Amino acid sequence: SSGINAEYGGDQPATGRMSVRLxxxxxxxxxxxxxxxxVVTYSFNSGVTAAGVPYTANGFPRTAYFPDTAEGNEVVxxxxxxxxxxxxxxIGTSVTTGETNTLVWNDIHHKTSLARGDTYGYPDPGYLxxxxxxxxxxxVE
Numbered sequence: 001s002s003g004i005n006a007e008y009g010g011d012q013p014a015t016g017r018m019s020v021r022l023x024x025x026x027x028x029x030x031x032x033x034x035x036x037x038x039v040v041t042y043s044f045n046s047g048v049t050a051a052g053v054p055y056t057a058n059g060f061p062r063t064a065y066f067p068d069t070a071e072g073n074e075v076v077x078x079x080x081x082x083x084x085x086x087x088x089x090x091i092g093t094s095v096t097t098g099e100t101n102t103l104v105w106n107d108i109h110h111k112t113s114l115a116r117g118d119t120y121g122y123p124d125p126g127y128l129x130x131x132x133x134x135x136x137x138x139x140v141e
Contacts, residue, residue, distance in 0.1 A: 031123030
């Protein structure tokens with residue numbers, strides 16, 4: 001129920017794809033051991049922005065994991081809206097490689113690891129609340 005126009009968005013390339021599926025292979029997330037896992041996959045290719053700036057898309061497809069709980073599904077719905085508004089990725093400088101004009105995460109944190117205790121994985125009891133706050137900061141709520 002945001003007052004922001006659904007067309008509003010960032011500079012994430014419009015050619016990207018997001019897929020959402022419920023895992024059927026028995027994946028589990030630490031801290032959500034009895035819940036199924038929602039698998040979100042992003043695919044982008046390198047290209048040129050509408051403004052004519054070439055960019056690279058390294059490390060795609062990228063996959064993130066959410067618990068199949070009421071709150072997990074609410075967050076995934078917000079992530080879908082943020083993707084539609086082109087806010088999940090932005091073109092910038094990679095903190096990992098230092099590469100410029102490349103597709104990078106846009107301050108909406110995703111859990112990309114299934115390894116228990118990994119920095120980019122679970123358990124992380126405050127994660128869903130934090131990602132909601134990050135989405136809200138981008139006008140997605």
